[in-house]
Amino acid sequence: MAASPTDPVPADSRAAPHPPPGLAQLFLGFLSVTVVAFGGVLPIARRALVERYRWVTPEEFTELIGLAQFLPGPNIVNLAVVVGGRFQGPLGALAAFLGLTLVPAVGVVLVSVVFTRYGDIGAVSSMLxxxxxxxxxLVIAMAARMAEPLWRHPxxxxxxxxxxxxxxxxxxSLPLAQVMAVLLPAALALSWWAHRR
Incomplete structure (x- = not known):
């Protein structure tokens, strides 16, 4: 739908969030992420949530990934639950979770059956x-995109x-749990101190 001449045009349309998504939009949005994300879901999720659907800004995505990284479990699943819950509460979290995991769960079962039978073939190992x-x-590219707010707004x-x-x-080579245990309180304290200034 084209904007009328009187509608305000945001300076950076990429960072302008759309209205909050409903349950069906959350399910279909995360389903669209998972059906095209082979080998790395987070880069595709960032492109979808920030650039295609514009549900969150680049800065918000980075913050949400930080939260998802801190929580136990797979980052992308945590992200889906947090985003769904943010917009539609527990039902939104469930819709986003199902949209993200339904197709991969079926796919993993089918691929495991095939791999069990043909995994010894050299061509299959090379493909993997x-x-x-x-x-x-994909992970390296996503890390570079996530770091963008750090140099845009240093x-x-x-x-x-x-x-x-x-x-x-x-x-x-410290374990992730130790790094998070030290840096999380430090990050919170530094952010609080910077905000107070």
Whole structure:
């Protein structure tokens, strides 16, 4: 539907959220994410939630991923539950969860049956190695997009936390639970302090 000349045009339409989605929209939105996301769901979810549906801004997506990362369980499932719950409460969380997991659950069962039978074939192993490389590339691309708010709106404490997490995981090889246990309180304290100033 075209906007009338009198409608205000947001400066950055990519960051302008649409009206809150309903239950059917949440289900179909996350279903659309999962049916095209082979090897990495988070990059596709970011593109859908931020750019296609515009349910959240880039900054909000980064914050929601931070919350999903902190919670136990798969990040993308946590994200779906949080987003669905944010817009439509418990029913929204359930709709988003089902939209995200229904097709993959059926697919995994079918693929496991096929892999059990044909997994020893060299071509199948090569195909899986190629899929793993593509998945790694998607994760790297998503990480770069998620870091975008850090350099678009730089905040010293946010950048410090991001660098500390990267160094702790890559150079020191600390477990994720230890990194989160230290950096979460630090991030909350620094954000509170920066907000008070």
């Amino acid at each position: 190695a190629g899929l793993a490389a593509a998945a790694a590339g 905040r010293l404490h946010s950048s410090a936390i991001a660098i500390a997490a990267f160094l702790a995981m890559t150079l020191v």
